[in-house]
Amino acid sequence: MNPIKYGAACQALVDTFNALESGQKDHNHWGDVAMNAVRAEIKDHYIAEQNRRCCYCGREYPTDNKAVWDGEHIIAKSVAPHFMFEPCNLAASCKDCNIAKGEDEVRTNPRRKSFSDQSKHYRIVHPHFDNYDDHIRWYGDVVKPLSPKGGELVGMCKLWRFGVTKAGAEVAPPNALVDGMIGVMMDPQADAVTKAVAIEGYKAYVRAQPQKAAD
Template identity: 25%
Template sequence: MYRLTDAEKRSIKEYEYEWDEPKLKYLKYKIKSSLIQNPLNDNICYYCKSPLDCGTTPGDIEHIVHKSKYEIFTYEPINLTLACDRCNTAKGSEDILITDLPDSYTEEDYPLHSDAFKIIHAHIDLYEEYIQIQDYIFFVGIDQNNKGENTIKCCNLNRLDLALSKIKQVKSENAVSSPVKKMINGAVDSEKTLKEIEKIFEKPSHEEMFEAIINLNKDINTIKIVNQLSKIDDLETNLDPEKITDLKKFITCFREIEAYYNMIDELHKRTNLLSQLMDLPLKDDVILPTMGKLLLNRRGLQQLKEEISTREFSRFQKRSKTVLLTLLEELLDSYDLSNVEALLPRLNIIMLVMQCVTDIYKDKTIIELLPGLNPTLVRTVSQDAERILPYECYNSQISIMFHMKSIYEEIFSNWDKVVFNKSKVLARKINHFINK
């Protein structure tokens, strides 16, 4: 690891830790050279283990703890490693410290314990204790504290173009060349190297998997869209076909649900009437048992209409009675309310699906690339992904690829965003009403 001289430390402070300061460029080159020449780095990206460019700019210097939040660590060698452009960009400025440092922190406060970091640290942790690379290309977190999994997510190591890069790397090395070279060059532990070669020849052929992943990488638009989709929390859980069906029913039945909400909301504004209704058997005919609320089903609404029409309630004005009866009659005459009764108990789930769809359409990359998709393309993508579906436990993007046909048909096509936004507002109103 590079060691800063006292003069270099003074220069760093003089130029206020500015990473792009021209007069500190020489120091950046010295640090980068030290990282490149370190045999432990092996001239590869620390995170994805892909070879770095061997030209004049081999990879980037990566700030483990981001310089935007902790500028004093900007030139600290322990905070620097080598990373490829893709991992560096994916990691971005994400805060990887478990506990924030005080505002008065100094260089001496840089954490030196593994448990201070959410992801693997290049100079503190042993990579292989947290991440295994399965079948040459799939990154799998293996530690109990999910530090490996956090690293995979933070650096987007599940991106399928990285898998393609790994396949090319394996093919170029022919998978067995490395240990053979060790034998030829006289490896220190020849028995261990022989076992490594035997293990490679014992493995089943990966050609079919490799071919499928190569096919999946043929369309850049699809890869980039899937890349963005994989960043959305609980995407596959929330885009379950049954949940999508519920959302579409909610949107289709917007007027019915809105009419029901307007009537129920109007009823609950009459607090004097509501307290008297609570003493009647009406509360047995509800869609949802909610404290202090009467979310009545169709039978309950019919009984409510009869009670308001025939019974005298104290402090219940004639005008209020007319308004409620009009709303009740319109609601009961126009709708059977079966959809309301089926969907309201699932409102929380529907709102999660709505948020997921909102996140998709808020993603500028997805929206910009969406015109590049078509039914034939997404069908082919889903078919190719199905061939490697057994590997989805290693890479969530495979599963997203497999579901691209349904995502395209259900989310990306024929979607009325105006009605969707109105439905989202209505769902929030109902949810607020239920929980207030």
């Protein structure tokens, strides 16, 4: 992915921030009205650069409406405000992935002072330094991590949420047997017969719920 190259006006604002003393670099500066143009330029660039796909879940959101997208800081701006406008620390994410990831630490060495442009220094799949398909595979709505970094991304951004929603897990109360059936349905390695049995068992369970509630 090509990192953003700021226009002259936005670059001047970024340079002013970067010139501040370390203790003066506050992540809340991101939301200042004066930075509106910078935030808009960042979103416009990465929405287009990523072909309107979230940098974490890879789902397409076919709109340029900036309200739909979040300007994502791979290293959270609250954790390292000095990297807030670093082009390779920026991307566009869907709101659900951004909220799930929150302020989680993504670096293997949080004490590192300089910004790293090497994949090995990040715990998750990095939008700039990793090939997504080397680490994550989607089987429809079911996600399968292909590497430890892929597994970290799945957990941090809750990428399993698509498969769970598709399975209808939110309509059923916690139940170990049901959880097992959902796990089989989401497992791309499960054989066809086992998966079919799990699907039918789960359907029967869901159909029974309204009757139980009426009893």
